[in-house]
Amino acid sequence: MKILISDAFDPSLPDKLVAFGEVTDDKNRLAEVDVVLVRSKTKCTKEYIDSAPRLSLIVRGGVGLDNIDVEYARSKGIQVFNTAEASAVAVAELAFALMIAVPTRLVEGHLGMTRREWLKKQLKRTELMGKTLGLFGAGNIGTELARRAIAFGMRVIAYDPFLKSHEAVDLVTMDALLAESDYISLHVPLTAETRGMVNTETIGRMKDGVVIVNTSRGGCVNEADMKAALESGKVRAYATDVFLSDPPAEDSPLYDAPNVIMTPHIGASSRENMLRIGDVVVRILEDFAHQSA
Numbered sequence: 001m002k003i004l005i006s007d008a009f010d011p012s013l014p015d016k017l018v019a020f021g022e023v024t025d026d027k028n029r030l031a032e033v034d035v036v037l038v039r040s041k042t043k044c045t046k047e048y049i050d051s052a053p054r055l056s057l058i059v060r061g062g063v064g065l066d067n068i069d070v071e072y073a074r075s076k077g078i079q080v081f082n083t084a085e086a087s088a089v090a091v092a093e094l095a096f097a098l099m100i101a102v103p104t105r106l107v108e109g110h111l112g113m114t115r116r117e118w119l120k121k122q123l124k125r126t127e128l129m130g131k132t133l134g135l136f137g138a139g140n141i142g143t144e145l146a147r148r149a150i151a152f153g154m155r156v157i158a159y160d161p162f163l164k165s166h167e168a169v170d171l172v173t174m175d176a177l178l179a180e181s182d183y184i185s186l187h188v189p190l191t192a193e194t195r196g197m198v199n200t201e202t203i204g205r206m207k208d209g210v211v212i213v214n215t216s217r218g219g220c221v222n223e224a225d226m227k228a229a230l231e232s233g234k235v236r237a238y239a240t241d242v243f244l245s246d247p248p249a250e251d252s253p254l255y256d257a258p259n260v261i262m263t264p265h266i267g268a269s270s271r272e273n274m275l276r277i278g279d280v281v282v283r284i285l286e287d288f289a290h291q292s293a
């Protein structure tokens, strides 16, 4: 079996894979390989898949499969897997950090200090305790964030029409989520329904001064509408790890919008998570090797 590691995985991974066959990171050898390991950078489009005639397995180290034409791959008999649960803690910790950075005024306080400005009187704080957090999507990451928010004394509600019940949060309608949440955090996949779901119309149904956190996909938010809502003060802050493209375009509306906190798509990038992803990749390859034997 020939395995192409196409994106950045933990440096320990190649050694763990040699038991399965030849391992390469040379993307020019795509036509020769049976297995491709990707994260989000490699786009497995129809053309990409067509240029890999021996390909039988694509493994996405991470969650979202929006960089892979899954339907086309499966129509060609190629198996597609992700490492679904591995990243939940890493992303939830970042979502929590982005959320708590807003009421603690962490970024403004720090940036003031780097300019030798003592903003003690200007930086009025609020607390998370007693506030309502609304989750769009209560799967693996949403659930881990909910646990952390509940530990901080927040009430947590979620809109997730695919769930009948949830162990930790109250499932509510989209209307209720928009109307009742002080903080809204996105944990949905990017689909036809979720693309642009945070826009002028849905923001208009939210509380004045709502804080929106996004560690799902940049495409779930209409960034121009978000900029307008930040400028008007309707949205108090937008804290995001994800953008329409990685990195955002030079003219992204977010660069000069007020009250934005941005991280460069590092939700899944903890050292611990990279090791967990590697372990799941090995398990998937073990199963694949058994099937092929």
Ligand code: NAD
Binding pocket: 062, 063, 064, 065, 084, 085, 087, 088, 091, 136, 137, 138, 139, 140, 141, 142, 159, 160, 161, 162, 163, 187, 188, 189, 190, 191, 193, 194, 215, 216, 217, 241, 242, 265, 266, 267, 268, 269
């Ligand atoms: P998950 O599949 O466990 O949970 C997603 C939840 O969203 C599911 O419960 C599903 O029912 C729900 N959902 C789907 N469509 C919906 C809709 N239209 N409205 C409301 N809910 C809907 O996935 P997860 O592991 O929690 O990951 C969520 C997303 O986070 C991924 O799809 C990915 O895009 C993103 N992600 C980002 C990073 C990062 O680095 N920032 C890392 C991993 C995942």
